[in-house]
Amino acid sequence: MLKKNYEYRCLPADRQEPKEYCGLFGITTNKQAVWLTYLGLFAQQHRGQEACGIVANNQGALSIHKDMGLVSDVFSEQVLSRLKGSMAVGHVRYSTTGSSILKNSQPLLIDYANGSICIAHNGNLVNSFELRQKLEKSGSIFQTTTDSELIIHLMARSNKRSLEDSLIYALKRVKGAYSLVMMNSDYLMGMRDPHGYRPLVLGKLGASWCFASETCAFDLIGAKFVREVEPGEIVFINREGVVRSVKPKDLVASHSAFCTFEHVYFSRPDSSVFGEVVHTVRRKLGARLAKEHPIDADFVVPVPDSGFSAGLGYSQESGIPLEMGIIRNHYVGRTFIQPAQDARDMGVRVKFNILKDILKGKRIIIVDDSIVRGTTSKIRVRNLRKAGVKEVHLRISCPAHRFPCFYGIDFHRSSELIANKYETLEKISKYLEVDSLGYLSLEGMLGCLKHPKENYCTACWTAKYAVRAEKRHSKFSLEKRCCGQGELQT
Numbered sequence: 001m002l003k004k005n006y007e008y009r010c011l012p013a014d015r016q017e018p019k020e021y022c023g024l025f026g027i028t029t030n031k032q033a034v035w036l037t038y039l040g041l042f043a044q045q046h047r048g049q050e051a052c053g054i055v056a057n058n059q060g061a062l063s064i065h066k067d068m069g070l071v072s073d074v075f076s077e078q079v080l081s082r083l084k085g086s087m088a089v090g091h092v093r094y095s096t097t098g099s100s101i102l103k104n105s106q107p108l109l110i111d112y113a114n115g116s117i118c119i120a121h122n123g124n125l126v127n128s129f130e131l132r133q134k135l136e137k138s139g140s141i142f143q144t145t146t147d148s149e150l151i152i153h154l155m156a157r158s159n160k161r162s163l164e165d166s167l168i169y170a171l172k173r174v175k176g177a178y179s180l181v182m183m184n185s186d187y188l189m190g191m192r193d194p195h196g197y198r199p200l201v202l203g204k205l206g207a208s209w210c211f212a213s214e215t216c217a218f219d220l221i222g223a224k225f226v227r228e229v230e231p232g233e234i235v236f237i238n239r240e241g242v243v244r245s246v247k248p249k250d251l252v253a254s255h256s257a258f259c260t261f262e263h264v265y266f267s268r269p270d271s272s273v274f275g276e277v278v279h280t281v282r283r284k285l286g287a288r289l290a291k292e293h294p295i296d297a298d299f300v301v302p303v304p305d306s307g308f309s310a311g312l313g314y315s316q317e318s319g320i321p322l323e324m325g326i327i328r329n330h331y332v333g334r335t336f337i338q339p340a341q342d343a344r345d346m347g348v349r350v351k352f353n354i355l356k357d358i359l360k361g362k363r364i365i366i367v368d369d370s371i372v373r374g375t376t377s378k379i380r381v382r383n384l385r386k387a388g389v390k391e392v393h394l395r396i397s398c399p400a401h402r403f404p405c406f407y408g409i410d411f412h413r414s415s416e417l418i419a420n421k422y423e424t425l426e427k428i429s430k431y432l433e434v435d436s437l438g439y440l441s442l443e444g445m446l447g448c449l450k451h452p453k454e455n456y457c458t459a460c461w462t463a464k465y466a467v468r469a470e471k472r473h474s475k476f477s478l479e480k481r482c483c484g485q486g487e488l489q490t
Helices: 033-043 077-082 128-137 149-156 163-173 216-221 261-266 278-292 308-318 343-351 375-386 425-432 442-447 477-483
Strands: 023-028 051-058 061-068 087-093 108-112 115-122 179-184 187-192 201-205 208-212 224-228 234-238 243-246 299-302 326-328 352-354 363-368 391-396 436-439
Touching: 023 033, 023 115, 023 179, 023 187, 033 051, 033 077, 033 087, 033 208, 033 216, 061 115, 087 115, 087 179, 108 149, 115 149, 128 149, 149 163, 163 187, 163 234, 187 208, 201 216, 208 216, 261 278, 278 308, 278 391, 278 442, 299 308, 308 363, 343 375, 352 375, 363 375, 375 391, 375 425, 425 436
Parallel strands: 299 363, 363 391, 391 436
Antiparallel strands: 023 087, 023 208, 051 061, 051 087, 108 115, 115 179, 179 187, 187 234, 201 208, 201 224, 234 243, 326 352
């Protein structure tokens, strides 16, 4: 287990699943830049549902619209029509640093001595507390409680003449995970941290170049995937569409640290992430899971939607029929009002419904992507029992999460993770009220991936952090420092 210093609160107690990171999009040299950015964000809505925003560049003048809520709620046709420009940057957010409030939503648009600049960030900086403390002591005034703003402050204080030099200066001083899309009056820029924790891809639509967190955004707008932005690389694209790439030696790491949870849970199955189609990887994970944890049963039942690909792989490998025994309601909003009594149970039943006539009297294998706290899984198993299921065997397509993530996944403190709270597989099974439980082994998971195992981050399973977080690092550490309190009221 991690030391107490490395425990931190991220999720409210009623959130049971790991929350998505953020989604980025940027495009240049296109009269429909704003509308295409809207579509790019819409395709990546799964990466963040708290807030979203778009900054447009109209011949060097930057304008912004952002708000709390989903892309379809924040951007009407009228709003999109008011944003003018041939370059644009967009962002969908789930908060992993700073509270879920409007001032922390992105992109951040800031005016400083060198003009206007905006930034959209996916990831977490692990030395943000220390950096902000130093900058505040030297006179910096911050407008948000996000770590992303630090990068602009560092650029402004660099005293470098060129945009490239000031950006490199700033990136050399931040630690952790970042995929960034930035824009000033002249350039659209995309970059990744030296370890490449977070995905960022480069595409082309006619004469236009574009960035996105996932390739599914390119599919929607009809753009062609060109390549990934490499770890430690900065790509500059001017308003004429001229592309220039730099890879400063100070931003080169000895190895990458791709986030394995992108494949397990976060990314859309139709996206290509770190050089592999997500659906294909998840199907491999499910097949390997069937080999490691076989069991006789009547049906394989995936938990929708992220468990479907792994469930298919488990079914194909085991020869046990796949059955859609759990149906998801896709229209449950974040503001669904639950009754006070049995609120958590009601929340699960609103989101998932069980096909009683199909599953009654059957022995089933439930395939899910992960278990974090386990409360949702427990309620789901109880509902399956009420529906008359004879046996419930739970299979998880990744190892047991034991440690928090400091790089952009909104995990609980280590003590709240079910695999730490209940020390053995037998105790976890008893808590979940399942007949058997099997996690995919770390070796099994890594064996299903394309790159050598040393090129993946496994910190949430092994506590082997490529970049160590400062002891005071937490989701709300900047607010505690600046406001003398924890989470702001929203």
